[in-house]
Structures are given as C-alpha cells and as structure tokens.
Amino acid sequence: MTRFPEQIACPRCLLVAPAIDLSQALQQALNQSYALHARFMDWPRPERSLVDVEQGLRAATDAFHSQEGEKRYYLVSPRREQVLGCVGVELGADPLHYLLGYWASANHTRQGYMSEALRQLLPLLSHYPVRLTTSSANLASQRLALRSGFRQIAVVPNDRHDPQLGWHDTLVYEITRYQQAQGVPLRPNA
Template identity: 25%
Template sequence: MTAPADLPTEFRTPRLLLRAPRPEDATAQVRAIAESHAELRRWMAWAQEVQTLEQATENLTRAQEAYRTGENLRLMVWSADGRELIGSSGYHALDWRVPKAEIGYWIATPHTGQGYAQEVTEFLTDYGLNTLGFRRLEIHCDASNERSARIPRALGYTQDALLKNAEVSVADPTQLRDTLIFSRVQ
C-alpha cells in the first residue's frame, strides 16, 4: 500500500482547522514555537533553539513536499477561522506496507489545557484507522511527560511498552529518559 494520491490537505474538527504545511506559515510557526520554547525544549529535540524565519520556511517547504509524497503527514493545527496557529500534529514514522504510523503532537503554550491535543489525536486516530486504513497507530512520549501520556490513555490506546533508558534527555544530555509507547490496532 502507498499513500493515497488524493489525500486531503485540510480537515476540520469541532474547534480546529488541520492543514498541511505551507511555507507561508513560517511567521506563525516561529511565533508559536517562540511562545512555547521553555515548555517545548523540555521534550522536543527540534526545539532546543528558537527557530528563525529562514529555518521555519525551509522546514515547512520540506514538510509540504513530504506531505505531497506521503512520506510524512504533518498537519498544522489552526484555530477554526485559520488565523492563529495552535500547534502541530500528524502522522509520522509512516510505513505504508503495514500500514502504520506514529501520531505526534504539540500545542503552543498559550493554548495548552484546553483539550486541543486530545481533539486532534482523536480525529487522527479515527481518520487513520477508518479512512486511511492504518492497521497500527502509535504514540510515543517521555515517561515523565504526564500531560502527553494522558491523551492516548483517554483515547483507549494500549500501553505496549515502557522502554527504560531509551533516549538521551533533550533537556539534559547527561541524563537518560524512559519512553512510553502506546498503540491502537485494527
């Protein structure tokens, strides 16, 4: 199986617009990451430095192409009116032969605690299993990131593993971190 040729580039949830990346989203991405830098850098390797406009444009250009080819289906999470970037999510680590994917998510700090990550993940879980035909969806998170781990638990994912000392901590490279792996299968 390969990525669907007619994969939509926009989706709607009750409160959000999910849209494939575009280079013109760079200013909004830089702003959202800068607003969230203190929180994101604790968990995300890509957020160790504040992103420049040039870096964001390059990042989004690559992400747009990866979406087009079905290599990585990253989605920008916007307010329903498409004016404010709330965060990012999507299907990553895709293997269309199985088919399976990993759902990742981050929400800009001013918008956390409002259920957006769960809303997006619930949509992506349903769409992935029932429309795209994924046989397995995974969510990986740092075992100490309880806010992130609550989402798969709330959505009926099974915790498949706790990988001890699986990664180097992005916040402190002298420390190791444990990783939780959750899945939903069909």
C-alpha cells in the first residue's frame, strides 16, 4: 500500500492525519453537519460528545499508522482551528483498488476545499484504480466526482433508504491509474 504522509498542503487548507488536538474542531464540524450528511450516509449521529470524538480520533490514528487500516485525512484551516471536512482511503479487493470516501463540513460546502484536497491526494493513489460511492440523491458529491476525473461505472439500485428521500440508488465511480498519471482531468477550476 502507498505510504501516506502525515500532512499534505493544499492551496487554502491542509490535509492532516488524525490527531487528538483536532477533537473540539471535529466535534463542532460533525455536530453542525449532521442534518446535511444524515440523508446520504449511515454514520452521522445528531450529537457527538467530545469523548466520542476523541475515541474516534484515537482509532483513526491507530488505523492511519497500521499497515492495513483506513488512512483518514482531515481537511483543516491553515492554523488547524477548523475542520473543513474529511477524506478516507482504504485498500479494497477483487480487483485491487482504493476506496475513497469524503465529507465536507456543512459550513464549508461548495467552496472548493474538497476539490483542492482530491487534486493533492489522488496522485498519491496511482498504484491502483480509485473508486468512490455516492447516493443518487447527492448531486454535489456526484459533481465533485466528475470534476475530479472519476467516471460512473455502476449503479446499485434501491441500495439506500432515507425517510425523506425514500429508496435511492448508490452510484459507483472510478478513476484509473492511467487517468491519474495523465492528470485527467482534475480541472483547476473544479
């Protein structure tokens, strides 16, 4: 698996490995973002305690430094006082690929931070194709995937349920090693 650096600089933010000093900022970001993410993902909870967040960061730190665990990066402001979002990468199988997941803090969506993060992170993942999944109801995530050079490769029908949205599909996207090496398209204006 790729060796992941502890920090990756982006034009307006940083991607940093999990660290306990992010606890309060992460708690705030998660709690403010519940309503946004609960419609599309199964992990959000209405209220995260500081103890819960610290436990999660300890587990994420252990996984980041292990050979096989998820490599989770937090998008933070330059002085690390705000968590803007998160990107996680893990190795999948059959065939070998990276599985990418991401979320943006509700206060920092549609500002280009995630595009910047993916532009810096994807070149590190050139060993295998990279896949991500998103809800068919999450148009912002679909646009980000396409702007970042991913192409839709599959649809899993009626795979997700939300009380407000009802049943909806999971969309699977992929970017290949060749596309990453060639810089396709990872547009600067994404």
